[in-house]
Amino acid sequence: MQTQELRIRFKRVSKRFPGVQALDQVSFDVQPGCVHALVGENGAGKSTLAKTLSGAHQLDEGVIELDGQPVSIRDARQAQALGIAIVYQEFNLIPHLSVSENVFLGRWPRSPWSGLIQLRQLHARTRQLLDELELSVPVHATVGSLSVAQQQMVEIAKALSLQARVLILDEPSAILTPHELTALFRLMRRLTQNGTSIIYISHRMDEIFALADHVTVLRDGRHISTKPIHDVGRDSLIHETVGRSLDQEFPHRKDCRGSRVLHVEELCANRAFDGVSFDICEGEVFALTGLIGSGRSSVAKAIFGAVRCSGGRVELDNHLGPFRSPRAAMRSGIAMLPEDRKREGLLLERPLRENITLAHREDVATLGFIISGREKKAVAGLMVQHDVRAAATEVAAATLSGGNQQKAMLARWLQRSYRLVILDEPTRGVDIGAKVEMYLKLNAMAQAGTAILMISSELPEVIGMADRIGVMCEGRLMGILDNAERDTAQEQIMRLVVGEAVT
Ligand SMILES: Nc1ncnc2c1ncn2[C@@H]1O[C@H](COP(=O)(O)OP(=O)(O)OP(=O)(O)O)[C@@H](O)[C@H]1O
Ligand SMILES: [Mg+2]
Numbered sequence: 001m002q003t004q005e006l007r008i009r010f011k012r013v014s015k016r017f018p019g020v021q022a023l024d025q026v027s028f029d030v031q032p033g034c035v036h037a038l039v040g041e042n043g044a045g046k047s048t049l050a051k052t053l054s055g056a057h058q059l060d061e062g063v064i065e066l067d068g069q070p071v072s073i074r075d076a077r078q079a080q081a082l083g084i085a086i087v088y089q090e091f092n093l094i095p096h097l098s099v100s101e102n103v104f105l106g107r108w109p110r111s112p113w114s115g116l117i118q119l120r121q122l123h124a125r126t127r128q129l130l131d132e133l134e135l136s137v138p139v140h141a142t143v144g145s146l147s148v149a150q151q152q153m154v155e156i157a158k159a160l161s162l163q164a165r166v167l168i169l170d171e172p173s174a175i176l177t178p179h180e181l182t183a184l185f186r187l188m189r190r191l192t193q194n195g196t197s198i199i200y201i202s203h204r205m206d207e208i209f210a211l212a213d214h215v216t217v218l219r220d221g222r223h224i225s226t227k228p229i230h231d232v233g234r235d236s237l238i239h240e241t242v243g244r245s246l247d248q249e250f251p252h253r254k255d256c257r258g259s260r261v262l263h264v265e266e267l268c269a270n271r272a273f274d275g276v277s278f279d280i281c282e283g284e285v286f287a288l289t290g291l292i293g294s295g296r297s298s299v300a301k302a303i304f305g306a307v308r309c310s311g312g313r314v315e316l317d318n319h320l321g322p323f324r325s326p327r328a329a330m331r332s333g334i335a336m337l338p339e340d341r342k343r344e345g346l347l348l349e350r351p352l353r354e355n356i357t358l359a360h361r362e363d364v365a366t367l368g369f370i371i372s373g374r375e376k377k378a379v380a381g382l383m384v385q386h387d388v389r390a391a392a393t394e395v396a397a398a399t400l401s402g403g404n405q406q407k408a409m410l411a412r413w414l415q416r417s418y419r420l421v422i423l424d425e426p427t428r429g430v431d432i433g434a435k436v437e438m439y440l441k442l443n444a445m446a447q448a449g450t451a452i453l454m455i456s457s458e459l460p461e462v463i464g465m466a467d468r469i470g471v472m473c474e475g476r477l478m479g480i481l482d483n484a485e486r487d488t489a490q491e492q493i494m495r496l497v498v499g500e501a502v503t
Contacts, residue, residue, distance in 0.1 A: 006068065007032040007166060007197040008053070013062035015048055017399065019391030022048040024221040025062070030166075030214075033195045035188060037202065037212035037229075039241050041431040042403025043389050045221040046201045047089055050168045053199075054086040055079040066166075083165035087155045087172055089201075089402045089429065095144030100126035102143050103158045129157040134183040147293055148340050149175050149457075156184065167191065168199040171402065173207055174429045177291050177457040178494075185211060203403075203431050205234055206460070217241055242433035249436060250464030253443040257467060258282030261451035262420055264303065267312035267322070272298035273475040276312070280420065280451040285442065287462045288455045290472035290497055296455045297339050299472070300422050303453070304336040305329040316419060333419035335359075337409055337426055339455070345409050348398040352390050353379045355397045356411050386411040387434055402429040410438070414445075421445060424455045439465060463489050471496035 008030040015023040022045045030036045038046050051057040052064065055073040063070050066082060073079050079086070093102045100122045101108070109118045109125075126139045135153045143151060152175045159167055169188075173181055188198055188211065202208055208215060208229070215232055217224040217240045224240050239245050262280040267273070273295035280286045288296045301307040303314055305323030314321035316332050323329040326336070338345050346355055356379050379393050388407045390400050397405060406429050414421065423442075427435045442465065446452055456462050462469055469481045471493055478496040483489055 005032070006030065007034075007066070009063075009065040010049075011063040011065065013049070013052060013064065014060045015045075015052060015057055016060050017391075019395070021221050023052070026218065026221070026223045027062075028216050028223055028226040030197050030199065032165075032197050033192050034213040035192055035198045035200050035211050037200050037208045037215040038218065039202070039208065039215060039237070040218035040224075041242055042407070042429075042434060043220075043401040044218040044431075046218060047170055047401065048221075049218070050086060050088075050170050050199065050201065053079065053084055053166065053168060054088075055084075080162060080164075083162075084168070085159035085162040085164035085166070086168040087152075087159050087170060089170040089174075093143045093151055093154060093158075096142055098140045098142055099130070099137060099146075099154055099157075100139045102154055103129060103161055105158070107161075125161070126157065129160055132160070132187060133157055133180070135180070147297075149177060149180060150293070152176060153180055153184075160187075164196065166197050166199065168201075170201045171203070171429055173202055173204055174402075175425075178459065178497075179291050181207075203429070203435075204458070205237065205432065208237070209234065219243060238432060242431065244433070246433065246436055249432070250461075251436065251440050251443060253285075253446060255467070256283035256447050256449075258449060261317060262303070262453070263313070263315040264299075265313040265315075267299065267302060267314065268310045269298055269302050269307050270310045271475075272307065273302075273472070276472075276477045278470055278477065278480060280453060282449045282451055283446045284468070285446055285452045285454060285466045287466035287469045288453065288472060289457065289459070289462050289469060289493060290478075294472040294497075295475040296472050297424055300336065300424055300453060300455055301338075303329070303420075304334055304422055306336075330359075334422065335413050335416075335418045335420075336422040337413045337424060339424035339428075345412075346397045346405055349396055351394045352383075352388070352397050352400065352408060353393040355408055356382055356388075359412050359415070382411040382415065386414075387437060403431055403434065406430050407434065414441070417445075417448060418450055420451045420453065422453045422455075425457065426454065427456070427458070427461060435461075459490055459493060462493070469493060473497060473499040 006029045011027050012025045013023055014025055040046050048057060052059055055075040055078055071082060103126045104122055109121045111118055123139045133153050133156060137146060137150050143154060152172060172184060192198060212229045214226060215229055216226040258281055260279050260281050265277050267276045276299055290296050298307055302309050305325045305328055309322040319332050357375055386407050388411055389404050427438055442452060466483050469483055471478045481489055481492055
């Protein structure tokens with residue numbers, strides 16, 4: 001094929017960070033008007049490669065050609081000028097600015113006479129983009145007030161506004177629910193028909209097979225393969241990605257449900273949810289699913305004492321709640337992994353070690369002093385146990401790959417045994433090999449008698465792992481399905497999610 005017919009050609013591209021070769025002589029081509037999937041384990045180098053295109057990272061070696069011409073992409077502005085837009089895995093919105101101001105950041109329409117920002121035009125153009133994405137948030141809302149998923153959609157709108165030749169989406173689906181995803185996928189098809197090349201990073205095999213025209217596998221910074229999707233089987237793609245076969249994506253757990261641990265009765269929190277009731281037993285995995293903003297995370301936070309309840313009861317064993325604070329909930333044996341690792345979890349600039357020991361500092365301290373030998377040993381053990389891959393315990397959490405940041409959060413929260421563990425989107429951004437490991441851990445916790453409340457937007461995961469599934473819509477629990485009949489669960493969930501009653 002002639003080089004001119006290629007949109008992008010990576011030629012022996014390398015990038016090194018202290019202690020890691022993130023990209024090692026990577027070469028492959030991306031065609032115009034195609035969806036090109038990029039897959040690989042956590043830390044394989046996918047985001048690093050994407051950032052070499054967006055100007056966030058400079059190459060150590062190698063060449064990038066765009067439409068047949070070698071280009072050097074020094075910064076974001078230059079990438080934009082070349083027609084490259086990116087939606088980062090960890091996004092970059094400014095929380096106190098409005099949706100519109102973020103979407104057109106640095107490109108606000110101004111009056112040629114007065115130089116003032118033309119707000120009406122700004123909002124109208126933003127509205128048009130949001131409509132294409134079927135996102136109904138007000139354009140003047142501040143971004144900080146939106147959910148993570150809505151923020152992700154705003155990032156996508158921002159990338160769309162650039163009308164780029166190359167659009168890079170770094171794991172957008174890790175955060176979006178099926179509804180937004182459908183809108184996004186429709187839009188991606190329209191864009192490729194108009195000649196845009198889309199580089200799509202995802203850990204979800206279903207999506208890759210549904211969307212991609214080509215797929216590239218990276219492993220440990222090296223290029224493993226680039227193939228048309230038709231020439232690739234699911235098992236062989238998994239094998240190339242993780243370097244081994246997986247017997248089962250959702251390992252079996254025998255039913256080990258015991259007596260009741262959690263009782264939630266008519267729980268309400270102003271505006272977030274209303275009249276929510278359910279129980280969870282020892283050894284049970286109870287999943288809560290639903291659309292963004294349906295109230296799932298708020299229910300979880302309310303149980304954990306992080307959101308004030310305006311009515312109702314929470315009982316944990318014999319302890320009467322609601323809990324007044326997360327600290328009180330933790331003392332009674334609840335642990336919670338929050339949804340948004342950037343806002344509520346990781347201290348990005350602090351060392352990984354500190355991030356991991358944060359929840360249980362007393363375990364590595366005597367009379368309030370951290371014993372550093374003990375801390376280092378504990379951290380090293382937890383990193384192995386949770387498969388957190390980083391160059392060292394002292395690197396800043398920000399330098400970890402997305403999936404490894406998530407695993408570090410699990411290492412922080414799952415250090416002991418608990419009565420109830422609440423996990424809000426625990427496998428977000430985690431690669432498919434590491435997911436299976438995480439499921440095995442969940443199963444082991446359940447089998448040891450812990451009650452598990454898992455929030456997840458990924459239906460196969462919900463159906464593959466839960467004993468029972470609660471579906472929320474607009475702040476109400478629409479129904480609870482017993483997951484014994486997995487074949488019918490998906491359809492029933494989809495109906496409850498949009499508020500239809502199920503008979
Ligand atoms: N700014 C940085 N400083 C130091 N090391 C970095 C930095 N960014 C990435 N790395 C390292 O480079 C390697 C590749 O990371 P990258 O983020 O590209 O992985 P990824 O394939 O996107 O993984 P994930 O699926 O978890 O998002 C990892 O070892 C990571 O720790
Ligand atoms: Mg990444």
